[in-house]
Amino acid sequence: MRHHRIWDPFLRVFHWALVAGFVCTALLTAPEGRLHQDLGYVVAALIALRLAWGVFGPRSAKFSVFVPDFAAVMAHLSDIATRRKRVYLGHSPLGALMILNLLASIALIALSGFLMTTSAYAGAKWVESLHETLVVWATGSIAVHVGAVLWESLRTGVNLSRAMITGVKDIPRDANIVP
Amino acid sequence: MTPRIANTPATLIIVIAVQSLCAAFYLADLLFDGVMEGWAQVIQGDFFFEAAATLALIAAVVVETRxxxxxxxxxxxxERQVSIAAGAFHDIILDHFSLWGLTPAEQDVAQFTIKGMSITEIAALRGSAEGTVKSHLNAIYRKADVSGRGGLLSLLIEDLMGRPLLAQAPAEQT
Known part of the structure; x- marks a missing residue:
């Protein structure tokens, strides 16, 4: 086992705060309530902080480092197809795509939710249905994300969910690290 | 490799992504209808057609993914085969060079010649006069006992075709 410290404390706090924020806002509060709106602002602030962290933060959090090009995505898919055990120290290409998807859809949920509180869009039906559709989309994406994390952990032998808690990836000896 | 083959996975990925989205949409729609209006209301008539179409879509996604x-x-x-072949060819070239006793400068010139460069190009790459390159080439052909570039190449290719390619591959397919 080799130990690599990957995720900085802010990133981990952000991740689990976003989990808590999304679950509480989407599932546990009444959509018309004051609490739902306040939690929505908290989630929006979290996303804004993550975007800033993606520009000014450490290497593993930077968009310029982890946003994959097409070749990287193909390489990751080929690894899966050929059962090659190669592990990524930071975000994997497919994982990075999911991160971008979740950041974008949750940001749009917050934006459309905010628009519903403004007088200009208060009665607009399309804003409301956009808000609800995006919540369904994000919930489905989260399910796929959790499934993919479990599956990649089993495939590569790296416990990815523990790494998001401790910040350390434990990489087995027989796995190669992608440069 | 032709561009058509190189782009096939990309096209397939796009098709899979679009069909997955459609399947997810129909599935979600079906579930929402069932939950909102009660399953007894939904499970009749068109439902079976919709369910069958959705299942077919999901099956198509599974098959395409495979x-x-x-x-x-x-x-x-x-890609592995090509790199094995390239590696084998490189080995053969180096074997012959040491067999013929080429000097380092002659090995350089011989490599460039095998890659198809002209005397002028080799001279420019090595920063030497064309006359020097010519004399290197003469020495190479003399040591290899061939009359020119064609003879040199056919000597190497003949050897490559005589060798089993795959037996040399490291057995690391895990």
Whole structure:
């Protein structure tokens, strides 16, 4: 086992705060309530902080480092197809795509939710249905994300969910690290 | 490799992504209808057609994903074969060079010649006069006992075709 410290404390706090924020806002509060709106602002602030962290933060959090090009995505898919055990120290290409998807859809949920509180869009039906559709989309994406994390952990032998808690990836000896 | 083959996985990925979205949409729609209006209301008439169509879509996505994985496996295999062939050819070249007793400068010139460069190009690359390159080439052909570039190449290729390619591959397919 080799130990690599990957995720900085802010990133981990952000991740689990976003989990808590999304679950509480989407599932546990009444959509018309004051609490739902306040939690929505908290989630929006979290996303804004993550975007800033993606520009000014450490290497593993930077968009310029982890946003994959097409070749990287193909390489990751080929690894899966050929059962090659190669592990990524930071975000994997497919994982990075999911991160971008979740950041974008949750940001749009917050934006459309905010628009519903403004007088200009208060009665607009399309804003409301956009808000609800995006919540369904994000919930489905989260399910796929959790499934993919479990599956990649089993495939590569790296416990990815523990790494998001401790910040350390434990990489087995027989796995190669992608440069 | 032709661009058509190189782009097939990308096209397939796009098709899979679009069909997955459609399947997810129909599935969600079906579930919402069932939950909102009660399953007794929903399960009749058109429901079976919609359910069958959705299932067919999901099946298509599964089949396409398997096909994509096959394609990627085949691509990785071919790339491995090519690199084995390239490595084998390189080994043969180096074997011959040491057999013929080429000097380092002659080995350089011989490599460039095998790659198809002209005397002028080799001279420019090595920063030497064309006359020097010519005399290196004469020495190479004399030591290899061939009359020119064609003879040199056919000597190497003949040897490459005589060798088993795969037996030399490191057995690391895990």
């Amino acid at each position: 096909f994509l994985m096959d394609l990627l496996r085949r691509k990785a295999y071919l």
